[in-house]
Amino acid sequence: MTLPSWRRGAVVASFLLAIALVIALNGRAERGTADSDTPGFHFSEVAHQVGIDFLHHGPTLDRKLDNIAPLVGALGASVSVADVNNDGWPDLYFTNSRFGQPNALYINRGDGTFADSASVAGIANVNRPGEGVSMGAVWGDYDNDGLEDVLIYKWGYPQLFKNMGNLRFKDVTVAAGLHQWMNSNGAVWFDYDRDGLLDLYVTSYFRSDIDLWHLKTTRIMENSFEFASNGGGHRLFHNLGNGRFEDVTDKMGVGSKRWTLAVAAGDFNGDGWPDLFLANDYGPEELYLNDHGRRFVLSRVGLENDSKSGMSATLGDVMNRGRLDAFVTNISEPGYLFQGNNLRLNFLPELGRFQQAAEGALVDAGWAWGAQLGDLDNDGRNELFIANGYVSADRDKSYWYAMSKIAGANGNVFEDAKTWPAIGSASLSGYERSRVLVNRGLTGWKDVAAAVGVTDEYDGRAVALVDLFNRGVLDVVVANQNQPALVYKNSVTPGNHWIEFKLVGTHSNRSAIGAEVTVETSAGRQLRIVDGGMGFASQNDRRLHFGLGQATQVDRVAIRWPSGTVQTLERVGVDQLHTITEPGSPR
Amino acid sequence: MLKHTYALALRRAEPILQDGWARLGRLDPRYPVSFLITLILVLGEARYGILGGYSRLIIALGTSVATELLLSRWLRGRFANVASAYITGISLALLIKPRADLLWPFALGGFLAIASKYVLQYRGRHLWNPSNFAISLLLVAAPASVAILSHQWGNELATNAVIWCFGLLIVSRVRMLHVTLTYVVCFIVFALVRIWTVGGPLLAEIAPITGPMYQLFIFFMVTDPKTTVSTVRGRMIVAGCVALAEAAIRLAADYHVAALSALYPAPPILALAIVGPLANVVDLRKSRVVPLVSA
Numbered sequence: 109m110t111l112p113s114w115r116r117g118a119v120v121a122s123f124l125l126a127i128a129l130v131i132a133l134n135g136r137a138e139r140g141t142a143d144s145d146t147p148g149f150h151f152s153e154v155a156h157q158v159g160i161d162f163l164h165h166g167p168t169l170d171r172k173l174d175n176i177a178p179l180v181g182a183l184g185a186s187v188s189v190a191d192v193n194n195d196g197w198p199d200l201y202f203t204n205s206r207f208g209q210p211n212a213l214y215i216n217r218g219d220g221t222f223a224d225s226a227s228v229a230g231i232a233n234v235n236r237p238g239e240g241v242s243m244g245a246v247w248g249d250y251d252n253d254g255l256e257d258v259l260i261y262k263w264g265y266p267q268l269f270k271n272m273g274n275l276r277f278k279d280v281t282v283a284a285g286l287h288q289w290m291n292s293n294g295a296v297w298f299d300y301d302r303d304g305l306l307d308l309y310v311t312s313y314f315r316s317d318i319d320l321w322h323l324k325t326t327r328i329m330e331n332s333f334e335f336a337s338n339g340g341g342h343r344l345f346h347n348l349g350n351g352r353f354e355d356v357t358d359k360m361g362v363g364s365k366r367w368t369l370a371v372a373a374g375d376f377n378g379d380g381w382p383d384l385f386l387a388n389d390y391g392p393e394e395l396y397l398n399d400h401g402r403r404f405v406l407s408r409v410g411l412e413n414d415s416k417s418g419m420s421a422t423l424g425d426v427m428n429r430g431r432l433d434a435f436v437t438n439i440s441e442p443g444y445l446f447q448g449n450n451l452r453l454n455f456l457p458e459l460g461r462f463q464q465a466a467e468g469a470l471v472d473a474g475w476a477w478g479a480q481l482g483d484l485d486n487d488g489r490n491e492l493f494i495a496n497g498y499v500s501a502d503r504d505k506s507y508w509y510a511m512s513k514i515a516g517a518n519g520n521v522f523e524d525a526k527t528w529p530a531i532g533s534a535s536l537s538g539y540e541r542s543r544v545l546v547n548r549g550l551t552g553w554k555d556v557a558a559a560v561g562v563t564d565e566y567d568g569r570a571v572a573l574v575d576l577f578n579r580g581v582l583d584v585v586v587a588n589q590n591q592p593a594l595v596y597k598n599s600v601t602p603g604n605h606w607i608e609f610k611l612v613g614t615h616s617n618r619s620a621i622g623a624e625v626t627v628e629t630s631a632g633r634q635l636r637i638v639d640g641g642m643g644f645a646s647q648n649d650r651r652l653h654f655g656l657g658q659a660t661q662v663d664r665v666a667i668r669w670p671s672g673t674v675q676t677l678e679r680v681g682v683d684q685l686h687t688i689t690e691p692g693s694p695r
Numbered sequence: 696m697l698k699h700t701y702a703l704a705l706r707r708a709e710p711i712l713q714d715g716w717a718r719l720g721r722l723d724p725r726y727p728v729s730f731l732i733t734l735i736l737v738l739g740e741a742r743y744g745i746l747g748g749y750s751r752l753i754i755a756l757g758t759s760v761a762t763e764l765l766l767s768r769w770l771r772g773r774f775a776n777v778a779s780a781y782i783t784g785i786s787l788a789l790l791i792k793p794r795a796d797l798l799w800p801f802a803l804g805g806f807l808a809i810a811s812k813y814v815l816q817y818r819g820r821h822l823w824n825p826s827n828f829a830i831s832l833l834l835v836a837a838p839a840s841v842a843i844l845s846h847q848w849g850n851e852l853a854t855n856a857v858i859w860c861f862g863l864l865i866v867s868r869v870r871m872l873h874v875t876l877t878y879v880v881c882f883i884v885f886a887l888v889r890i891w892t893v894g895g896p897l898l899a900e901i902a903p904i905t906g907p908m909y910q911l912f913i914f915f916m917v918t919d920p921k922t923t924v925s926t927v928r929g930r931m932i933v934a935g936c937v938a939l940a941e942a943a944i945r946l947a948a949d950y951h952v953a954a955l956s957a958l959y960p961a962p963p964i965l966a967l968a969i970v971g972p973l974a975n976v977v978d979l980r981k982s983r984v985v986p987l988v989s990a
């Protein structure tokens with residue numbers, strides 16, 4: 109072989125090798141990396157067994173949207189947790205989204221079963237023509253009477269129900285000054301001015317002047333797939349303490365026009381004031397930093413780039429740094445789009461910004477919706493539960509190609525719903541399985557969903573974590589769009605310890621929403637926050653659960669109450685729930 | 696007075712502009728095209744953060760240029776002009792949108808794009824536009840890792856208008872305007888045929904051509920002088936055939952033909968990858984050109 113032909117042969121071989129490498133690396137991306145360790149927990153789906161037979165019904169909208177009705181109407185399944193009757197057992201509230209279909213309040217009987225009491229309680233039949241349909245609910249004791257009240261956010265008029273006790277609720281929306289039409293998919297209770305009263309932030313997805321059942325125009329869709337700014341117009345309601353709320357949106361500077369799907373509140377910069385984190389569809393995430401309760405400042409903190417199809421705002425201490433990080437789900441579809449999930453590690457106090465840290469199994473979870481961080485195996489590290497799937501219809505037809513036709517077009521083309529190709533019976537990222545990711549430290553996050561018994565392919569929306577049976581383990585409740593709700597009962601391998609806290613505010617709001625608890629053991633420290641709504645269309649148990657691994661003693665517990673009071677407890681007993689009341693005389 | 700000054704300035708500028716225009720026409724086509732793709736890169740990154748990380752650009756560009764230098768020296772004994780590799784590297788950085796944490800598609804894509812020029816030859820000419828080859832290969836062979844640029848361009852008319860103005864100006868000076876216009880006209884005609892066949896909103900079928908993938912396709916791939924056929928007529932026929940193949944792929948997608956689903960994310964790019972080399976082979980056989988050492 110002459111030298112040139114030998115060289116040419118080497119180039120050809122390298123070329124073929126590179127092609128083989130492409131195929132091999134893609135195969136690895138497809139399969140993910142195997143997890144050699146056996147997960148220390150396992151789920152059994154027990155919804156029907158425990159008496160929860162909730163079937164969600166999606167909205168039926170104006171006929172002008174018929175061509176894309178399955179897409180537009182693919183929201184509304186939600187779940188939120190609250191101890192509605194103060195019996196020490198967490199109850200579940202599911203929303204429905206079709207006129208005439210009731211919401212459900214499953215009261216935990218304490219014997220492992222549940223009974224729907226929404227109708228008796230007066231919070232079932234809220235989906236009515238002219239008033240809109242439910243998209244989610246958040247619970248909080250807005251009047252500090254010791255009973256959890258509920259705000260149902262809707263495509264329509266939101267509804268605030270005051271808990272009157274004895275499982276009776278009263279609609280106080282109009283009296284509270286909240287009777288404003290919004291097309292909302294998220295809301296959060298938080299006390300932004302630390303006056304001890306829960307305030308309310310309600311986001312809008314579609315613009316608030318749109319009535320989705322009586323459209324005056326079909327120009328209602330986003331005007332950009334990554335930089336849309338023609339969304340709803342969110343509202344911040346300040347709790348005046350007399351049963352009324354004042355709209356302070358403009359005064360406080362939080363009227364984002366993004367297409368917000370989820371909102372969560374937490375103190376990211378450590379100044380003691382709760383900030384607002386928005387996960388936006390068709391746009392970058394947003395962080396509104398709270399300037400001492402006087403105003404909010406939309407801040408450039410490293411959220412401007414990366415994926416821009418935010419679906420869920422999940423807060424948690426991802427790396428056990430005693431810091432509140434954020435996980436935002438996004439959309440991935442092989443060949444078409446990789447808007448990976450964003451894991452925003454919080455470096456605000458040091459660097460003034462978040463650091464994107466999603467990689468491996470964390471990045472791609474399909475068309476992901478609700479997600480929650482929680483210690484599912486009590487080993488002292490967080491796991492992630494992610495619900496997936498958008499529209500599951502005909503398995504052999506996909507709408508991805510049709511959607512790709514208009515995705516790159518100019519905004520004024522696809523802003524008009526009637527220019528969208530008809531979806532017909534096609535699926536769009538349908539039949540996707542939920543993900544359960546465990547944190548394996550240096551080797552990264554591994555998906556163990558199948559290994560732990562999570563195999564459903566429903567169109568998951570909302571995820572809530574709750575110690576449903578008061579056993580010291582976190583169970584998972586999933587609300588699915590147009591499909592049955594699921595209850596994954598958790599069985600944790602014995603050996604690990606845990607501790608739980610129920611906080612009762614005195615100076616702070618009674619629900620203690622916004623309180624941060626840091627637990628320190630020999631293995632490190634962990635932070636949890638009492639949430640007033642988090643994830644997508646969901647709210648977790650407000651009792652905080654910590655796995656402790658092998659630690660048999662908690663060295664120190666630091667509670668930072670929403671009022672600013674810091675309480676420290678030492679040598680706290682493990683494997684039990686502690687009810688802690690905020691120190692100092694009540695208001 | 697102002698009017699007079701303006702007219703005077705215009706008169707003085709006119710020969711300079713004419714001279715510049717003529718010089719542009721005489722330039723190696725790779726230079727104005729390099730300018731255009733740099734403009735797109737700067738505009739896209741400044742306004743929309745289109746790259747998704749500078750590491751992607753560095754790897755794609757670095758690999759492309761390094762491969763070009765290495766292979767040209769290794770196989771031909773001299774370093775090649777890297778303008779073509781520069782265009783390829785930037786095209787890959789702009790067009791490939793992989794899973795967020797992956798960088799290998801840029802490295803392997805850059806290598807495969809440039810190496811294809813040296814490996815996949817017929818009568819001394821390479822057959823595929825380098826970035827078209829690499830992107831097509833990645834899309835078909837690695838769909839779990841790689842997607843194509845689709846909507847990451849802000850969906851704004853003004854930005855598109857700037858690209859189209861400069862694009863049309865430059866392809867006209869490099870004498871490839873007929874290819875661009877033929878393709879665009881054929882695309883629209885076939886879009887109408889598809890609507891007539893399967894129905895659906897007119898704008899949805901026309902919309903793709905206003906997207907960023909098409910801007911790069913129309914101005915950098917289908918017009919690549921090194922991989923187009925030798926005659927004007929022939930190039931127009933090839934452009935029409937590419938549009939026809941694309942229409943066929945789109946029709947298959949409309950009817951959910953599963954066997955061809957790998958082609959659906961980027962119909963024009965894959966249509967060119969199929970039609971382009973075939974046309975070049977036919978052209979080379981027909982014209983019996985003297986083997987050309989490709990840059």
